[in-house]
Amino acid sequence: MLCPEADGHIASGPQVNRILFEPGEIGPDGRVAFGGVRAAHVAEVLHGEPGQTIKTGVIGGPVGVSTIEQMEGAGESLCITAATSHDTPPLMPWCDMILAMPRPRVFKRLLPQLAAMGVGRLVLVGAEKVEKCYWSAGCLDESEYRPLLVEGLMQAGTSILPELRVEKNFRRYMETAFDDEFSGVQERYLAHPDASASAPPHVRGGARRLVAVGPEGGWTDTELSLLESLGFRRLSMGPRILKTETAAVALLAILAI
Numbered sequence: 227m228l229c230p231e232a233d234g235h236i237a238s239g240p241q242v243n244r245i246l247f248e249p250g251e252i253g254p255d256g257r258v259a260f261g262g263v264r265a266a267h268v269a270e271v272l273h274g275e276p277g278q279t280i281k282t283g284v285i286g287g288p289v290g291v292s293t294i295e296q297m298e299g300a301g302e303s304l305c306i307t308a309a310t311s312h313d314t315p316p317l318m319p320w321c322d323m324i325l326a327m328p329r330p331r332v333f334k335r336l337l338p339q340l341a342a343m344g345v346g347r348l349v350l351v352g353a354e355k356v357e358k359c360y361w362s363a364g365c366l367d368e369s370e371y372r373p374l375l376v377e378g379l380m381q382a383g384t385s386i387l388p389e390l391r392v393e394k395n396f397r398r399y400m401e402t403a404f405d406d407e408f409s410g411v412q413e414r415y416l417a418h419p420d421a422s423a424s425a426p427p428h429v430r431g432g433a434r435r436l437v438a439v440g441p442e443g444g445w446t447d448t449e450l451s452l453l454e455s456l457g458f459r460r461l462s463m464g465p466r467i468l469k470t471e472t473a474a475v476a477l478l479a480i481l482a483i
Contacts (some may be wrong), residue, residue, distance in 0.1 A: 233237065242267050244281040244289060244383040246376060247310070256310050258292065265304045269297065274410070278342045283385040285376060288312040302475035318386040319346025320434065321478060323370075326353035326396075326441040328425065328470040330363035336471045337371055341378025344410040345388050361394060400452055411436045416458035417477050418445060419467050435481050438472045444469070 245264050252258045264406075268274040276294050279303070285291030290312035298305045300354035323340065327333070327350045340348060364370055375388055408414075413435040438445075438453055444467070445453070463476060 232308070242271070242380045244283050244380055244385075245292075246283050246285050246380055246385055248282055249287060252310055256308060257295070258310055258421045259305055261299075261306045261451045265306045267307055268294070269304060280308070281383065282308070282312065283316060284312055285379070285385055286387055287385060288315075289314050289383070289385050290315045299407055315356065316386055317344070317382070319386055319388065320344045321481065322347040322349075322408065322434070323474065324349045324351055324436070324438040325470075325474065325479075326351055326439065326445075327356045327360045327392075328356075328441070330360060330365045331468070331470050332364055333360075333363075333482060334371075334374060337374040337473060338378035338381065339471070339475050340478075341375040341380075341388050342382040343475065343482070344382075346386070346480070348388050348390045349389070349391045349399070349407075351396040351399060353396050353441050353449060354446045355441040361392075366392060377424060396449065397452065404456065408436055410434070412457075413463045414438075414458045415477070416437070416445075416450070416453050416479065418460050418462060420460060420462050421463055436460070437474075437477055437481065439470060439477065442470055 242264075245260075245267070249259065251260065261443060265428050268280060271285065272278070272280060274280060274294050274297065276296060279291045279296045281289070281293040290310070292308040292310045294308050295304075296307040297315070298307075321344055323345050325348060328336065350366075352358075371390060374385075375390070379385055395405070411434045413433045415435065415437045417437060417439045429445065438458055440449070461477060463473070463480075468476070
């Protein structure tokens with residue numbers, strides 16, 4: 227089995243708690259050969275050697291373990307061959323997010339965290355205070371954002387890739403397509419730095435949740451009214467205005483309790 231000379235799944239040096247493979251990487255006999263950053267992690271962090279079992283999984287599929295059979299080469303030319311056994315259902319997403327498009331560098335930092343925390347659907351919207359230039363960033367190319375999502379999954383030890391979509395016209399999306407997509411999600415929350423907003427509620431166990439996070443400048447009054455007309459309840463962590471990446475992760479952590 228040929229071993230990739232490099233792999234583009236993850237950036238250099240991420241936290242990896244489960245190595246993930248594309249379905250096409252695993253041969254009919256259940257064996258996989260891989261190099262690049264994943265192989266380096268096995269060798270340098272896990273101190274892998276033939277016969278050792280490591281946690282692995284298939285992107286979009288089950289998880290399990292793989293047994294190292296061979297380790298050939300060194301450094302950038304290292305190639306590992308392993309026999310896979312994936313028969314355990316992965317942790318499934320438990321929440322969705324509507325996110326006003328943040329600055330591209332913030333977007334890149336945030337994506338792995340959202341994937342790790344269990345976001346299943348991520349809709350990027352163009353709120354009024356979103357700069358138009360954000361949409362022209364290369365980070366919205368699937369080849370750019372997908373590895374960041376995979377990085378988050380490997381951190382969390384699961385394998386279900388979040389679905390990302392772009393809706394530049396916030397109002398049109400909320401008025402025409404939103405209800406069809408999220409009609410089954412009754413737990414809807416709106417992040418807003420408002421001291422009068424309700425405290426985080428006790429949600430029903432197992433219920434899918436949806437949170438809308440606005441731009442750092444906040445949702446406009448018109449946008450707030452629209453969201454609330456669609457059943458969103460305000461959530462606040464106090465009157466302080468937080469960065470998008472802080473607010474998004476903190477709110478998911480609160481809702482996950």
